[in-house]
Amino acid sequence: MKKGIYTALYFAVCLLIITGIVSIGYASEKMSHGQTIIEAIRITQPLDFCGEPVPLDDPDVKERLEREMLVSLDNSDDIILWLKRAKRYFPLIERALKENGLPNDLKYITIAESSLRPLAFSHKGASGPWQFIPSTGTRYGLIIDNDIDERRNIYKSTPAAARYLRNLYSMFASWTLAAAAYNMGETGLRTEMTMQRMDNYYKLYLNSETSRYVFRILAAKIIISNPGKFGYVLSKEDYYLERPYDTVEISNSRSVPLYIIAQAANTYFKIIKDLNPEIMHYHLPAGFHRISIPQGAADGFYQRYEKFLMNEMP
Numbered sequence: 001m002k003k004g005i006y007t008a009l010y011f012a013v014c015l016l017i018i019t020g021i022v023s024i025g026y027a028s029e030k031m032s033h034g035q036t037i038i039e040a041i042r043i044t045q046p047l048d049f050c051g052e053p054v055p056l057d058d059p060d061v062k063e064r065l066e067r068e069m070l071v072s073l074d075n076s077d078d079i080i081l082w083l084k085r086a087k088r089y090f091p092l093i094e095r096a097l098k099e100n101g102l103p104n105d106l107k108y109i110t111i112a113e114s115s116l117r118p119l120a121f122s123h124k125g126a127s128g129p130w131q132f133i134p135s136t137g138t139r140y141g142l143i144i145d146n147d148i149d150e151r152r153n154i155y156k157s158t159p160a161a162a163r164y165l166r167n168l169y170s171m172f173a174s175w176t177l178a179a180a181a182y183n184m185g186e187t188g189l190r191t192e193m194t195m196q197r198m199d200n201y202y203k204l205y206l207n208s209e210t211s212r213y214v215f216r217i218l219a220a221k222i223i224i225s226n227p228g229k230f231g232y233v234l235s236k237e238d239y240y241l242e243r244p245y246d247t248v249e250i251s252n253s254r255s256v257p258l259y260i261i262a263q264a265a266n267t268y269f270k271i272i273k274d275l276n277p278e279i280m281h282y283h284l285p286a287g288f289h290r291i292s293i294p295q296g297a298a299d300g301f302y303q304r305y306e307k308f309l310m311n312e313m314p
Helices: 002-019 059-073 076-099 104-114 134-139 154-172 175-184 186-196 208-225 258-264 269-275 301-312
Strands: 245-252 287-294
Touching (some): 059 076, 076 154, 076 208, 104 175, 104 208, 134 154, 154 186, 175 208, 245 301
Antiparallel strands (some): 245 287
16 A cells, blocks of 8 residues: 555656656756746856956856856855855955955955854964965964964954955956965965966966865855845844954963953853954963953953952962
């Protein structure tokens, strides 16, 4: 009896598929307004990166962009997190870019680099939302040692990234090339440009990661700029908002357990770690520090801090 039922269901589903009532397959997956994914990745409007036109009339450029669009759209969970996190982090990135006179499109680099994850870490030793390697981070003023890694703090690493990108643009006179240099290093890119006698990113033969890099940024820009086109409609309540905080200054002659700072801030250990991702371990090392604490907790913080410090570390 059960076998007969399953057989009937099987043939019913097959009939629905054949008649087109149920569609399967990647190419026919529906996006918004009933369009297919193939229709969604067609770029018919002019596209630019930081004001520099993308040569979509070049078949190779079109193919490379469509590949990154498909790869991105095949990871819907990532896109949802992009959109949610962007609401939290893009405003501060946009402010830093504007203050440095830089194009707004550069914010999408953080999507390609880390999907806006503060604790992102690569096998090459790059860290943070902007994925600085240690030497570059140190060169642009970030503290990186066994106890503190400011690459992980978006409020501290973003101004450093803005300065770095501005310098890259001054070297290459092109934001597209500046982005490529951000990925592979200015020396490596300049070497390739010299060897190939070419100063156009789209016509350079580069390593696989860098040859895809600008297209990954462009895919993020296209999707995040118009998420509804691709079926992503979020309500106001869906977004992750910027965490409000106060800043306190602490100067200590010896390391201090973070739980003491948390108690003084009327909160708990995890919140202090979340607000200060640059602190690597369980203690704040000796020295001068600016620490973020929950908004409103600065009132009376120092009195509580001294009290808990005396009780716990006589």
